[in-house]
Amino acid sequence: MDIRPVVWSDESKFEIFGSNHRVFVRFTKVEWMDSTCLVPTVKHGGGGVMVWGCFAGDTVGDLIKIEGILNQHGYHSILQRHAIPSGLRFVGPSFIFQQDNDPKHTSRLCKGYLTKKESDGVLRQMTWPPVTRAELNRDGLGFFKVATFCFDDCFAHSWHSLDELQEDGNQGNHRVTKRGPALSYPMFTLVTSEDIAGSVPHTPIQRCPREIQRRNKVLDFLQRPTISQQGPDRGATRMTVSLVVIMFELTGGLEYIVPLMAAAMTSKWVADALGRESIYDAHIRLNGYPFLEAKEEFSHKTLAMDVMRPRRNDPTLTVITQDTMTVADIEAAITETTYSGFPVVVSRESQRLVGFVLRRDLIISIESARKKQDGIVSSSRISFTEHTPPQPPTAAPSLKLRSIMDLSPFTITDQTPMEIVVDIFRKLGLRQCLVTHNGRLLGIITKKDVLKHIAQMANQDPDSILFN
Numbered sequence: 001m002d003i004r005p006v007v008w009s010d011e012s013k014f015e016i017f018g019s020n021h022r023v024f025v026r027f028t029k030v031e032w033m034d035s036t037c038l039v040p041t042v043k044h045g046g047g048g049v050m051v052w053g054c055f056a057g058d059t060v061g062d063l064i065k066i067e068g069i070l071n072q073h074g075y076h077s078i079l080q081r082h083a084i085p086s087g088l089r090f091v092g093p094s095f096i097f098q099q100d101n102d103p104k105h106t107s108r109l110c111k112g113y114l115t116k117k118e119s120d121g122v123l124r125q126m127t128w129p130p131v132t133r134a135e136l137n138r139d140g141l142g143f144f145k146v147a148t149f150c151f152d153d154c155f156a157h158s159w160h161s162l163d164e165l166q167e168d169g170n171q172g173n174h175r176v177t178k179r180g181p182a183l184s185y186p187m188f189t190l191v192t193s194e195d196i197a198g199s200v201p202h203t204p205i206q207r208c209p210r211e212i213q214r215r216n217k218v219l220d221f222l223q224r225p226t227i228s229q230q231g232p233d234r235g236a237t238r239m240t241v242s243l244v245v246i247m248f249e250l251t252g253g254l255e256y257i258v259p260l261m262a263a264a265m266t267s268k269w270v271a272d273a274l275g276r277e278s279i280y281d282a283h284i285r286l287n288g289y290p291f292l293e294a295k296e297e298f299s300h301k302t303l304a305m306d307v308m309r310p311r312r313n314d315p316t317l318t319v320i321t322q323d324t325m326t327v328a329d330i331e332a333a334i335t336e337t338t339y340s341g342f343p344v345v346v347s348r349e350s351q352r353l354v355g356f357v358l359r360r361d362l363i364i365s366i367e368s369a370r371k372k373q374d375g376i377v378s379s380s381r382i383s384f385t386e387h388t389p390p391q392p393p394t395a396a397p398s399l400k401l402r403s404i405m406d407l408s409p410f411t412i413t414d415q416t417p418m419e420i421v422v423d424i425f426r427k428l429g430l431r432q433c434l435v436t437h438n439g440r441l442l443g444i445i446t447k448k449d450v451l452k453h454i455a456q457m458a459n460q461d462p463d464s465i466l467f468n
Helices: 072-090 108-119 133-138 143-168 193-197 204-223 226-237 241-251 254-274 279-287 327-336 359-372 418-428 447-457
Strands: 006-015 048-056 059-066 095-098 123-126 341-345 353-358 411-413 432-437 440-446
Touching: 006 072, 048 072, 059 072, 072 095, 072 108, 108 123, 327 359, 341 359, 341 440, 353 359, 353 432, 411 418, 418 432, 418 447, 440 447
Parallel strands: 006 095, 095 123, 411 432
Antiparallel strands: 006 048, 048 059, 341 353, 432 440
């Protein structure tokens, strides 16, 4: 296809200050606040400019600044005043006009106008196919997107020089019109009128076929080994339909669907014959992650009291009273244990459950109170109640930590079947739940306890399960 009579058109937005895209900067630890590693910003993003432009062959057409939002009426005006005159000036009658499938481009007003001009012999419309980018590149139609990239790069380079050219008017040898620049760009650089008279090699359009060949070679390279590559992937991950869909989305090769499906099913059968464990299950087991498999059923008749801790010969459960412990007592409990949280009870004698507080919240709150509140010392009493209990006048000020306490921790009774407990841990993603009897705290069950109990019911050694 001869693309020299094609007039390419598109809209592009250029940021006046910086870019709206995410910027990544690589730096060392000592350079994280260096000025060369920081991206300057302004309030409200700095604004941007939307422009419309076109080019054909080796000549760039009008660059039109768009005020506000471009709708079908504004685009119809651009077609009348700039697009068709530029095509007639560049190529002549019966030029090929290219535009994408933007809603304003395909509106009834603009489509009817272009159809009328096409019937009059002024232009020919290039139909933009409604296919994916992968199909465009694979089917040899990649020059559409390549040409659009070239067009954007051309005007991105020329935008910084546009204001100077319009201010200078017709001074110098640069060709400038009232509507915008009509310049030629070898390798995306501005040239003078003497350079325009000569031949300009390697223009954006002339570079398109070379770019298409390079991208098609990459796609062919990616498509050919996918059938053999997905075999080990399928065997390791135990995925079938999802892996075939992923490969199809990556390559866009519809003709490879049947071979991909055959390779996926064959690799799954071979992997299932060798073992039922996928690579993800193996990593979970090797790294010691406490993970409950949702597909496995627990059908044993044990109760929560058989799994909870503390057991008969274990030390008592470490708890925190709501208003009788000091800062030193709390810090000692944190130092002597490695638990992630502590139940809060009314007193050690009653063991009436009040709530649950996390270890990290206790550490942060105590450290912050020592720095910001006057008089907080090791003898200061910690209170988890709504009202602070009375203290002697000479006592140190108390520290209220009711705000960090979970007032409604998840609890179960000691007679709850373990089948329900395992289902609760799976569906709610709990790390622990408290076991009570008539409001009195009896113990705690963690996810690790559940996994060890499942292994014990499967005639395995529960102490052989290692957790990270």
